[in-house]
Amino acid sequence: MLSQILYALPFLAQGFAVTLWVSLLVVVLSLIVGVLLGVGLVYGPAPLRWVVRIFSDTIRGIPILVLMFFVYYGLPATGLHLPSFWAAVLALTLFKTAQVVEYVRGAVASIPKGQSEAAMAIGLTFSQRLTSVIFPQAFRRFLPPWINGVTDAVKGSALVSLLGITDLMQAINQVIGRTYEAMPLYILGALIYFAVNYALSLASRRLERRFAFIRE
Amino acid sequence: MSDATNASSALLDVRDVSKAFGAVEVLRSVSLQVKRGEVVTVIGPSGSGKTTLLRCVNFLESYDSGSIRIDGREVGYREAGTRQRRSERDLAAMRAETGMVFQSFNLFPHLTAAGNIMLGLTKVRGKSQSEARKAAEHWLGRVGLAHKADSLPAELSGGQQQRVGIARAVAMEPKILLLDEITSALDPELVGEVLAVVRSLAEDGMTMLMVTHEMAFARDASSRIVFMADGGVSAVGPPKEILAAETSNERLRTFLARFRASHF
Amino acid sequence: MGYALNFNLIWRHFDKLWGGLLLSLELAVISIAVGIVIGLVLAVWYVSAGRVVRATIAAYVEFIRNVPLILLVYLVFYGLPTVVDLAYSAPTSFVLTLSVYSGAYLVEVFRSGLEAVPRGQLDAGKAIGLTPWQRLLHVRLPTMLRITLPALSNTFISLFKDTSIASVISVPELTYGAQWINFNTFRIVEVYLVTTAMYLVTGYALLFALRLVERRFRAAR
Secondary structure, X not given: OHHHHHHHHHHHHHHHHHHHHHHHHHHHHHHHHHHHXXXXXXXXXXXXXXXXXXXXXXXHOOOHHXXXXXXXXXXXXXXXXXXXHHHHHHHXXXXXXXXXXXXXXXXXXXXXXXXXXXXXXXXXXXXXXHHHHHXXXXXXXXXXXXXXXXXXXXXXXXXXXXXXXXXXXXXXXXHHXXXXXXXXXHHXXXXXXHHHHHHHHHHHHHHHHHHOOOOO | OHHHHOOOOOOEEEEEEEEEEOOEEEEEEEEEEXXXXXXXXXXXXXXXXXXXXXXXXXXXXXXXXXXEEEXXXXXXXXXXXXXXXXXXXXHHHHHOOEEEEOOOXXXXXXXXXXXXXXXXXXXXXXXXXXXXXXXXHHHHHHOOOHHHOOOOHHHOOHHHHHHHHHHHHHOOOOOEEEEEOOOOOOOHHHHHHHHHHHHHHHHOOXXXXXXXXXXXXXXXXXXXXXXXXXXXXXXXXXXXXXXXXXXXXXXXXXXXXXXXXXXX | OOOOOOOHHHHHOHHHHHHHXXXXXXXXXXXXXXXXXXXXXXXXXXXXXXXXXXXXXXXXXXXXXXXXXXXXXXXXXXXXXXXXXXXXXXXXXXXXXXXXXXXXXXXXXXXXXHHHOOHHHHHHHHHOOOOHHXXXXXXXXXXXXXXXXXXXXXXXXXHHHHXXXXXXXXXXXXXXXXXXXXXXXXXXXXXXXXXXXXXXXXXXXXXXXXXXXXXXXXXXX
């Protein structure tokens, strides 16, 4: 049994690399798009605000699994053919983006109005107010929930296995298919996911402390 | 500049300014002039429009009709007649000419005391970091906080925070300083240190328009006092005249009587 | 686009979706009920226990929170029966998993809720001579439940969405129904449009209803 698992380790490592790659793509892409849309939701013109609001509320109301099947099976009907890997990344990114939008909105909304006014009063323009006063403060509020969400992205990436992508989850299932050692392999897989996410959450706590400042 | 030609001699010239929030008229045809070097205090019951008036002067609040000019230039709108807002850049430049100190301090919590002062100097006045730092240290010295330059707002007492707030406003070398109930959020024992700073600025000839509930301070420091009630100017005059108990203005008399009853 | 929407086949098989939705709700309700029991017991135990118990409970919470739900579902359904002599159906297996899963989240919710109960209330309980057990039952738990109600609602709604994962072990809930229609009729866009709408409407209806309950609860106190 042990030899079989050792034999499977390189294969699992490949799957693990895919898991990390999917997670990284999702986290980075959703961060970029989510921050842009989030700022649009707070400061944009009314039509943009409505579009982002509806996008976010809709996406967050659907199970990720359904979203993924919808994108993967549904997109070809619109004439767009995405490889399963990118369909999966797209679906996970859509979901994560909707979350990032909410983190951004919450972070910016938590900055008291007086901060904007004080910045206006010393003559800062709109963009200066955002970059020098609002964003540096909002960033510190944004960080904790966003970092917590990174572990969600790693966990969520396990769903890509359902589209036949050989990530860690799928690699484990395939090894089990060959060896019938279900329990040891699932436990091994769980420990790997746990190690990654637990390390991430420890790192996040340190990062939070570093960026904390004492509030008035 | 065409709008400078017909300017009055007043540095701040508020004429017939009205403003409503929905059906509530907060300012009714308010007129008020502040000359260079003058300290004008606005008093009145809460809800009388004092703070709104102050916020209109640097266009934190828009107004519906009338005109506000600083040094002959129309504030907020392109011309007195139209309601066309100035561009964002113009508004920012105009606001830099008026300093404002807030009731709730509104210091930037992510910046040190010096950083709070330097932000406007570098971003708006275009000073270098070292020039701005020097100016910040100078003004912190003026408010008695030279040793707190590198403290974060959270590490300062309320009175100290408000003194940084004042330094932040005057460091921009504004034409006029607006003070909005700047001691109302302070513990009583911290009020004195803040008022002392304001008094020394007044002695240096800083033009000021302030809203306050500190009647003794208003009496001692003001050139003139404006009494507002129900969104309008009800009385204007030198402190002695306005704060006299035997004034013929009935509203003012009631206000002062209530005020004395609750404060003495 | 060249794709004409046609919902006829969806309506013909709508019972798959409707039955699936009801099963999804059932799975979520049972799981949160069991999860609440697990969460409450462990949270109360945690705040009064020694270091070993605390570490054990924390390990359970951290483990569950850091592992993908889909892996836990596989582990319980395919893995567990190979080492222990247990036989259970896929729905039972899933409910078991989701209960243990929600329990881990709810321990955290209840623990922080218990710690948020103001000291003064406990002192007042002491002052009128309540025993520790009475203080817990009559002072601490009711206050804590009121504090945690919004978090409970959110957990329930996210569990409802999580039930879609049951489809991977062929539990015939809503997502499974959608896949069945997908593979048997190929009206792909239509079936996912309808399924998505069903999740959204149900989810937001639940949210709305739970917020009403919360408000009622607050008003009653």
